[in-house]
Amino acid sequence: MPTYIFKIQIVGVDPPVNRVVKVSSESSFYLFHHIIQIVFGWKNYHLYQFIFNNYRIADSRLVDENVGKYNDCKATMLEDLFTKIGDKAIYEYDFGDRWIHLIELVDIESSPVCELLPIIISGSNSCPPEDCGGISGYKELKMILTNPKHEEFESYWEWVGINFNPTKFSLQTTESEIRKLNKIINGYEKGFE
Known part of the structure; x- marks a missing residue:
C-alpha cells in the first residue's frame, strides 16, 4: 500500500495556513475530509466537496439532488x-464562507513502513475561526483583534477565545487530535442514525 504525502493550503489567507499530512493511498475521500477537518482545526459544521479537474466528490447523504x-x-x-506527484485538487469547506483548500500530492512512498496513519508532518499558522465570514471576514477579525479602541474588540476576543493566535500552530496538539480520528468519525456518524 503506497502512502501519499499531501500539502494542503487554504487559498487567499494571510499569513498562509497549510498542513502536510501522510495518508494511505487507499483512504476514501470521506476519511480524507475528516483528516483535513482535524489537522486544520475546523469543527465540521458545514458542507464540503472535493473537485479534481471536473470530477466532484461529496457525501451523498448531504448533497441536494439539484447540484x-x-x-x-x-x-x-x-x-x-x-x-x-504534482496532482492537485480543491477541497471546499463551508459554502457560505467558501474556504478553498488547494491539495497537492507532493510525494508517494511505495516502501512499506510500519507506522500508524494518518500522520501530520508539519503545518503553519492557525486556521481561521468557523463562521468568521470567509477571507474578508477573517482579515477584518484580525484587524479588530489588534485594535483595543475598536467597539467590537472585547466581543471578538470573547468569541475567538483568549488563546487565539493567527500565527500559532501546534504540531503536538494536532498529533493528539489526529489520534482521535475514529472517535470523531463515530460521533459524526451518529448524527445520521
Whole structure:
C-alpha cells in the first residue's frame, strides 16, 4: 500500500495556513475530509466537496439532488484520482464562507513502513475561526483583534477565545487530535442514525 504525502493550503489567507499530512493511498475521500477537518482545526459544521479537474466528490447523504453530477466520497478512494506527484485538487469547506483548500500530492512512498496513519508532518499558522465570514471576514477579525479602541474588540476576543493566535500552530496538539480520528468519525456518524 503506497502512502501519499499531501500539502494542503487554504487559498487567499494571510499569513498562509497549510498542513502536510501522510495518508494511505487507499483512504476514501470521506476519511480524507475528516483528516483535513482535524489537522486544520475546523469543527465540521458545514458542507464540503472535493473537485479534481471536473470530477466532484461529496457525501451523498448531504448533497441536494439539484447540484448536478458528483461522486460519493465513501466510494471514491484517493488512489482513484491521485496517481502522480504534482496532482492537485480543491477541497471546499463551508459554502457560505467558501474556504478553498488547494491539495497537492507532493510525494508517494511505495516502501512499506510500519507506522500508524494518518500522520501530520508539519503545518503553519492557525486556521481561521468557523463562521468568521470567509477571507474578508477573517482579515477584518484580525484587524479588530489588534485594535483595543475598536467597539467590537472585547466581543471578538470573547468569541475567538483568549488563546487565539493567527500565527500559532501546534504540531503536538494536532498529533493528539489526529489520534482521535475514529472517535470523531463515530460521533459524526451518529448524527445520521
